Amino acid sequence: MKQSFTVRQGALDGVEVFLSVARHRSFRRAADELGVTTSAVSQAVRALEARVGVALFIRTTRSVGLTEAGERFHARARPAFEELVSASDAARQLAGRPSGLLRLTVPRGVVPTVLEPIVASFCRAYPEVQVEIVASEALVDLAAEGFDAGVRMGQYIAPDMVTVRLSPPFRLVVVCSPSYLASRAAPESPDELTDHACLRWRRSGGAIAPWTFDDNGRAIEVVVNGPYIANDFPTLIGAAIAGVGLAQVPEPVAARSLAEGKLQRVLDPFAPLTPGVFLYHPGRHQVMPKLRAFIEHVKANAGGRGRRHHLHE
Structure with a gap:
């Protein structure tokens, strides 16, 4: 069963004041350091003592000292408070400059x-x-x-x-290796893809993406079939270069292989334009x-x- 936790309101209130008084052994000097009145320092310390449930300071007309409880509280509160200050400084640095x-x-x-x-x-x-x-x-x-x-x-x-x-913006192009077309005719329309091995792309959601085409301004989708499925375009291009089949990929991703003659375009008049990256x-x-x-x-x-x-x- 899940346990319920609450963060007490004002759990850190008065801690900075307490540490300043403990450091200076003086309510007045702590007030000067913090830029507040001595009365405000006394009220903050009394509120902290009430919340903790024990006196933290021994006060006389001449001096201020820590009780045994105050010493224990100080031993843990000081490094914890300094760590909080360091954490704030670290976060502030990220907000101030690119880092x-x-x-x-x-x-x-x-x-x-x-x-x-x-x-x-x-x-x-x-x-x-x-x-x-x-x-x-x-x-x-x-x-x-x-x-x-x-x-x-x-x-x-x-x-x-x-x-x-x-x-x-760039096109989605259908590519294949010259060796793939050595024994078959290139498709001349998307309808002819049923006669070809098509390398398919599986989207991150799990569905296999249909191929999209632009038929004189009309967007069409074609569900293709083939022996190879991958979830990224470089892998599909590698398979296309190996002669496994046709692949529809972003033109910039295939540009080098096209320039080197490892791939060639087919169905170029039907290549759709995408918004880009x-x-x-x-x-x-x-x-x-x-x-x-x-x-x-x-x-x-x-x-x-x-x-x-x-x-x-």
Whole structure:
């Protein structure tokens, strides 16, 4: 059975005053240090003693000393209070300048094509920020998983996220190796994909994505079949290069293999245009300096395309 706990109101009230009096052995000097009246110091100490349930100071007309209970309280309260002050200072430092750990969740295929140049120059510009890239296709809960921001293709980002463009819009292209077409004709329309081995992409939610096409301005989806399923585009491209079948992938991810002749396009007139790749995060009120610096760096290094906006405005 779950036990109920409550945090007592004002549990730390008077502790700083107590420590100041104990340090100076004087209510007046403690009041001077804290910028309050001697009467306010006395009231705070009396309230703390009442809450603790025991006298903490021995008071005479000439001196102030700690009782045995006061000594025990001081021995534990002083290092604990100093640790709280240090914790506050550490948190305040993160709010004041770009520093700390910046965690980003990023699809594998985006890392070499879009993110590596930006991250490299950012690390040089902000040496106090450590950047951690977690390559994953899953659409994770940023806050729950401890990420500052994520990177995804625009169509997969929730509409309430604030986004920063990382790439221009690009096409989804169907590619295959020249060896795959050595013994069969290339498809000339999406309808002909039933006669081909199609390499399929499993989304993070578990569903296998249909292939999408643009048929003279009309968006169509085709459920394809084939011998190979993967959950990231680089793996699909590797299988396509090996001649396993056709793959539909973002054009920038396949660009090098296309340029080297390892892959070739098919169904090019039907290739749909996608919004592109975006950095996204929950909102402006939760932006720490490290993320704000990264956003500004993206804007300055993405060819003027890094304008912040809501995707579905």
